Amino acid sequence: MGHRSHPVRARWSVGWTLAGVLSCAACLPEDTRKTPGSLVVTLTGGSASSDGLTTTDGWRVVFQRFIVVAGEIELDGDDCDQYAENDYSRIFDATSPAPQRAGIFYGVGRCDFAFLVSPPRWDTLLGAGMSDADSIALRTPGSDPYAQDAGISIFVEGVAEKGGENKRFQWPFRRFIQYEKCSVLTAEQTPQRGVILERDEATQLDLAVHGESFFETSGPAPATAFEPFRAADGEHGDGDGVVTLEELARTPWGGPPDSDGREWSTLGDRVYLGLLQRVVRYGGGGTCSTLSTPTEPDDDGPF
């Protein structure tokens, strides 16, 4: 009998073997990626957005409310390892001159930078000074000459004054604007596309809100003007002292083509479909390819 294993011992040895197999089996991989670099993205209301501006034609324009919904920032590219996606947006008060955090990203390599200005979703975060009521108002479907049953991505409300004449404006823009392939000019005046993330290095990038963009003229020299807007309420509108999007849409645009060659038939077209894309700008005076659409660029469907 000496060569026979004891039944109880054999039983336990089988059991321990099994337990050993099981204990080794928990094997979803841990995150062993090397330490990445970080990128903190902020959004800042420019001086015009926060302090107002005096247009070239002498109007003093002050924004009382300037709300921008931005986010869904994406780092991408063949040479880019983005460590996590940040598929969310935030409602910003662009009258605040202080940088507001839009998100932090981790990655390594040369990454294309893209972001989206769009109406908020159910999970869009509230920036400083924003409330649930603001979120609900922005998410409530509405229509205007350029959009139907859509939410609001940029909302501006303010007053323009010149020589004792006041004009109010309240413009809810219902638009999705996708910014892609953003780049800046380096000190050597060569375009640098995207951002470069080095290991263990922190990088910062600021998106600036330029309220003056609504009033930019199309002449050869950079200038701003409010007179066309005054006329929209006066000659082409109801003269009630409030400049509306509907009045802008009825106001013919007779200025020269924009610097990119685009021509517009109405002031509303120019503001809604053209200038609106220049309100939010890539940091450091950079530029992006933009795509402005009345609906969400990509619909993921039911899943």
Add this chain to the structure above:
Amino acid sequence: MLFDNPVRVWAQSRGLFWVLPLLASPAAAQSRAPEPPQAPASAQVRAPELRHDPGVGYPEAALKNGFFDRVIVALVLEVAKDGSVASATIEGPPQPLFDQAALAAARELRFAPALKDGVPVVARIRFRYVFEAPPPVLSGKVLEDRTGSAVAGAAVTVRAGDGAEFRLRTTDDGAFRSEGIPRGPVEVAIVAGGLAPQTVQVELTPGSETQVVARLAGVPVTAAKPDAPSPRTDVPLEVVVRGEKLAPAVSSLSRAEVRQMPGVFGDAFRAIEVLPGVTPIASGFPFFYVRGAPPGNVGYFLHGIRIPYLFHVALGPSVIHPGLVERVDLHAGGYPARFGRYAGGIVSAEMTAPRTDTHGEANIRLFDAGALVETGFADGRGTLLLGGRYSYTALLFSLLVPDVLLDYRDYQARVTYDVTERDRLSVLGIGAYDLLAQKQQNGLNVLFGTEFYRLGLAHEHTFDAGSLRTGVTLGYDQTNMGDEGNAIDRSIALRTEFKHSLGERALLRAGADTTLDDYESRSPKYVDPENPEVVAFERNNPGRTDRAVGAFCDVVLDVAPGVEVTPGARVDWYHSLSADAVAVEPRLAARFQVSDRLTLVHAYGLTHQPPSFTLNLPGRSPAGLEGGLQKSLQTSAGMELELGAGTKLTSTLFHNAFFDMTDALSSEHDGPPDARPPERSLGSATGFELLLNRRMTQRLGGFVSYTLSRSTRSVGRERFPSTFDRTHVLNVAGAYDLGRAWRAGARFVFYTGTPVLPELHGLIPPPRSEHPDRASPFYRLDLRLEKRWNLGERTWISFVFEVMNATLSKESFGGTELGPITIPSIGAEMGF
């Protein structure tokens, strides 16, 4: 039982005297007649003589294990002066099951004591038992198909695998019966004058009775013309092997049936989708609603062990090797009291019984390979099973999409050991692993991963009138949601179940269980902590320890012939974070056999469940009991009608009422499910189910499964159909033996569309409509073709081609089309 008289006797005095010196081998002794005792010449010695032998049966546990061999147990008995057996010891190699039975039986023997000079003395004798497995029983009835009348005098010829023939005749009531046919596969041929002959293959198993009911069709009276069709010969035989009695209102699928079902890839769990009451979410997507209850409210159990999910990622196979699954039961509602803690249906898989003979199977397919092997050890007292599956999708994907890693695998291990004839210890280990990851320059970026492992230790004691099963299960579950975080659950569950027969007409079933789940949430290292998905994940999966304790009891009562009533109840206590809740759940099920063919079935029950997510994922469960438990009142009434020719019709009316549901998938419409605390909803599901079934294992088998239902939810003042409410769901399948071991099958699936949800793009949702537009209906065709070769008595190999959605149909969800999701499978299977 067969008993050998003691053939040789030796006795050794314990200070008394020698009766006989040690003998030769038992085999040699068997053929010899008892020899007179040899003793000192001066003594007159008479050996003990057997007077009373109550006998001993072949151990049931051996039969359950599939062990049928002839076994001889040699004993040495000490016969006292009064003729009783003072002691018994085993001589020879241990054969535990049989040794225990022999020792117990030997103590009941009575002898005329040994005599020395006419005076009773203590004697030691050699004794032996020969165990022969009880013969299988083949019985049945022969009926005329049209009238159902008995056919007397029909010739029943049984051909065994070795060519031996056994000829039987039906009695006046059309019955036949034989206990003299050896075990194994046999062919039963039935011939009666004026009726079309029938033949069927059945497997005869020792200890089991196999019943064959043949309905013979009539042969045309007029002489058949040369080109006239031959008499109908496809009137089927119905074969029933007596086995476990299923609970009322349960839908059950055996693996043998599932193997023939097109579009399920031999996977018993996937086959659940064909049953009435089951509403698919999307074609090929292995998650489903059961009578209006969403996937998160459906519980999955393997041999009583809770498992978090059934299928590998994407469209993968089930996480349990099919060879380990004997049967899958769908308890759509009003289920037995031993099931609880889920507000929807229960999918319960029973494992195959342990087998001591070495057997196994293996398969290789386009995407994975699997194998399972089982053998006995310790002279039949123990069994060891090892199984597993490995996907080489990782390799395939690396060729197609180099930076994506998709991987899955699972394994199973089982050890059983019969400590005594009545006590069995078993250890079960199962595990499943899924990973979807992106290969980056700096390492692996996990996009989604799940794994779960179970280690269960159980002890089962059987006694004359029942059994007691006690087990402990350790669990480790983990889901890696990539950027959102990891959720981990380490669990321990204790469970005891008791069955006791209270006479011939009542069976008591009772038990208790407790579970402890220790949850842990791990945030990823490189994410934005403000990301709402990360925040939601941390909120939904806080570290904590949840507890649940429950007890249940029901009684299966045969209150009258053909009337079975099962009243029962269970009580559960839940604790999560700082909240507690208690649930009391009455259950009632009943079967009324109205006639030989018609049975009415009723099932009612109240069930509770803590808050749940949309889908069950390992390690993830909502924390706390805020808002209370989810509740479901389940009612159903139906009938089962035997139509003859092996065909059965089952129809059921059901109504389920749901309360306080955390059913985000069905009712949430502002944001994706599970992303924030869901709105509690009321709900109901009402419907009619129909199943016309002829076993897929027959030469021509198939089924029609149809569900007409409406499932609604109510939140506040809004009432609306459930997101995946489908009015009509139809499955029609057939399989046919083409001859020469070719078998072909097809399945047609049709269901109507889900409610069309408005595309919100983040907008405040409008009020929900009670009668929204519906997406387009969907249909698909699944095909299966198998060729099988028998390479020996037990060895076979088959080639299987199968395709799900051969019609390349696309599915519509509102304005979005999905697919076509088509899964082809080419593979080979073998078994021995």
